[in-house]
Amino acid sequence: MYAEERQQAILHKARLDGRVDVVVLAEDLTVTTETIRRDLTALERAGLVRRVHGGAIPVERLGFEPALAVRDQSMTAEKERIVKAALAEVPQEGAIIIDAGTTTGRLASALPADRELTVVVNAPALAAQLVARPNLTVLMLGGRIRGRTLAAVDEWALAPLSQLCVDVAFLATNGVSVARGLTTPDLAEAAVKRAMIGAARRTVLLADHTKVGNDCMARFGGLDDVDLFLTDSGLDEETAADFGAAGVRVVRA
Numbered sequence: 001m002y003a004e005e006r007q008q009a010i011l012h013k014a015r016l017d018g019r020v021d022v023v024v025l026a027e028d029l030t031v032t033t034e035t036i037r038r039d040l041t042a043l044e045r046a047g048l049v050r051r052v053h054g055g056a057i058p059v060e061r062l063g064f065e066p067a068l069a070v071r072d073q074s075m076t077a078e079k080e081r082i083v084k085a086a087l088a089e090v091p092q093e094g095a096i097i098i099d100a101g102t103t104t105g106r107l108a109s110a111l112p113a114d115r116e117l118t119v120v121v122n123a124p125a126l127a128a129q130l131v132a133r134p135n136l137t138v139l140m141l142g143g144r145i146r147g148r149t150l151a152a153v154d155e156w157a158l159a160p161l162s163q164l165c166v167d168v169a170f171l172a173t174n175g176v177s178v179a180r181g182l183t184t185p186d187l188a189e190a191a192v193k194r195a196m197i198g199a200a201r202r203t204v205l206l207a208d209h210t211k212v213g214n215d216c217m218a219r220f221g222g223l224d225d226v227d228l229f230l231t232d233s234g235l236d237e238e239t240a241a242d243f244g245a246a247g248v249r250v251v252r253a
Contacts, residue, residue: 001029007039008075008210011048012234014058015214021055058214075208078232079103081253082206083110085230086170089204090115094167097196098126100151101172103206111136120166120199122152122192146189153188161195169200173207175214178246181223183216190218202227209234223248 001009006029014020022040026033040056043049049056083106090096093116098108100123108126111117111133118137121127127140143157171193175183182205184190197203197220205226212235229243229250240250 003039003042006031006035007043010036010039010056011043011058012210014049014056015210019052019055019057023054025055075210075232078208078234078253079106081232082208082230083107085251085253086204086206087112089168089170089202089228089230091117091167093117095120095164097121097164097166097169097171097200099169099171099193099196100126100149101206103208104170104172107170107206118166120161120164122157122196123150124152125150141192143192144188146186148186149189151189151192153186153192157192158195161192161199164199166200168202168204169196170204170206171196173205173211173220175216176205176207176211176229177213177215178223178242180215181219182221182225183214183219185216185218187218190220193220197221197225204228204230206230208232212239 009029010020010025022033022036025036040049040051043056044051047059049058079102082103086107087110090111095118097120098104105126108130113135116135118139119130120139120141121130122141124140124145127138130136130138141152141157141160143152143154146153173182174185184193203226209232223243223246226248229248231250231252233252235252240252243250
């Protein structure tokens, strides 16, 4: 197992269990404790875990949230596959919402040039990117810009969403589980995501498998709010079946 694969496995276990232990990880992965400590140091430098005595805790459990630039460098191949699957859900014409996020941002970059669409976004970077496309009408939601995610939040973002009716909302999330539904660390961002769901006829969730089983503080939707969950093949069949039993159609790209 390469170091990157091992670190992804460690991160997944940390998010699933709430913490990881150095000695247990070394035994499970058949490596030395020194190797595990180096892996945890790399994950901490990437802003994904916080070291504690004997192990580490995922930052989400501590109320932290990795910066956008850090998250954009994680699970890149998986995100590209999710985006390819998401393109099949983009209508030929009409209106869509693209939520702020790293996977949704990649979707914005990949929108086909042959679609006449109105695209509603809450990230200034996405608006600046899309406005150059002659086939698109771009609507930018206003509000306070969160430094951590560069997303517009608060009332100036919520008010316009209450007046919209779009075909599809492509949503990002920090966490999704059968027990808790859709969650994110920030209350203001959760409110905007909830309003996006309310403004759309269909909701498509874009989230790689490391988000599964991760419950953050602010809940913004249940599984019954999701029409389609697009993830990657890293999600095991048993967990995918659990989501299916809860009424969510899951596609593993």
